[in-house]
Amino acid sequence: MAFGWIDEQADARRRAGLVRTLRPRPADSPLLDLASNDYLGLSRHPEVTEGAARAARTWGGGATGSRLVTGTTELHTELERELARFCGVEAALVFSSGYAANLAAVTALAPHGSLLVSDAGNHASLIDGCRLARATTQVVAHADLEAVRKALGTHEGPAVLVSDTVFSVDGDAAPLAALAEVCRERGAGLLVDDAHGLGVLGDGGRGGAHAAGLAGADDVVVTATLSKSLGSQGGVVLGPARVIDHLVNAARTFIFDTGLAPAAAGAALAALLRLRREPERARRARAVADDLHARLTAAGLEAVRPDAAVVSVRAPSADGAVRWAADCRAAGLVAGCFRPPSVPDGISRLRLTARADLTGAQIERAVRVIGETRP
Ligand code: PMP
Secondary structure (H helix, E strand, O other): OOOHHHHHHHHHHHHOOOOOOOOOOOOOOOOEEEOOOOOOOOOOOHHHHHHHHHHHHHHOOOOOOEOOOOOOOHHHHHHHHHHHHHHOOOEEEEEOOHHHHHHHHHHHOOOOOOEEEEEOOOOHHHHHHHHHOOOEEEEEOOOOHHHHHHHHHOOOOOEEEEEEOEOOOOOOEOOHHHHHHHHHHHOOEEEEEOOOOOOOOOHHHOOHHHHOOOOOOOOEEEEEEOOOOOOOOOEEEEEOHHHHHHHHHHOHHHHOOEOOOHHHHHHHHHHHHHHHHOOHHHHHHHHHHHHHHHHHHHOOOOEOOOOOOEEEEEOOOHHHHHHHHHHHHHOOEEEEEEOOOOOOOOOOEEEEEOOOOOOHHHHHHHHHHHHHHOO
16 A cells, blocks of 8 residues: 555554654643743744734735745845844845755855765754765764864865854854864854854854854854744754855745745744844843752752753653653643654753743742653
């Protein structure tokens, strides 16, 4: 039977306790949410929702075409100008998702014969970019500077080091300044995904690359999503104008994809302007993360020290993580659950996100529920 093998895979998944299901979220959920990536609590801010609504009224429900045909509105251009200005780079290019932005940046910056050096903890979209690229990829141990130096040292021709700025599972930050130095020693480019750093790290939330003093460097390219701190949807590549011009001409997920929906562009722009006027939101997200970590640790839980807004708690097993998250939900708390195949075997986690708008009472309640339901 066609697709019969799907049933075999489904059985195996069921036996291993790794089945995933979708759970629609009601608009007025009474649950305490520590799983969303709305780090700054901007997704439902009235200026952000109004930015989306106004953009849809002005430009329509969709971008109507690819960016090079009809899909570039004046709103897209304004958003790109403001993102570049905020992050301290020459130019920016927005995409329909962070995933598409990463595929674009990795594939377009790694021509045939080049080398991609990729951190083992990188996000799936960077991994997929490496798989699609016509380059050779060398995966190096997580946050291992020596391994990076060694990998770059053996290659003739163009090379790019690819890394998350903040890793999505454990929330630890890459040693960006040191990585940039190694890249410079070897004449390699540095491409970093700041999905979890933009809006949280750096002066007023200008991101991980900005915090590491790399903003505006001609050998550094930054990608980010508009769907976390900026409470919208979409992705962006930030960097030197010549890199951005190259992406416009060479990146397939830019050229062949319909432009970012105007509502998403309007929401992201409104969120960015709000963050610029309210830079303390970034500091607050980091303070909430530190507070959450301290309270979890005091309660005897094994939490990874956060470098940004992701706080990860070690779970005993994949099964244990699933049960823990389910028990939290039954007690009124939504926590993320990371387990294979999203993460390597043996690394299952309860993943919490520290939002800038969480109150002390909510943090206390979350820690109590997590402690009481621990497997
Ligand atoms: N990079 C990282 C590190 C991410 O966590 C995510 C989102 N899960 C993405 C890229 C993809 O971004 P988007 O959701 O906008 O496609």
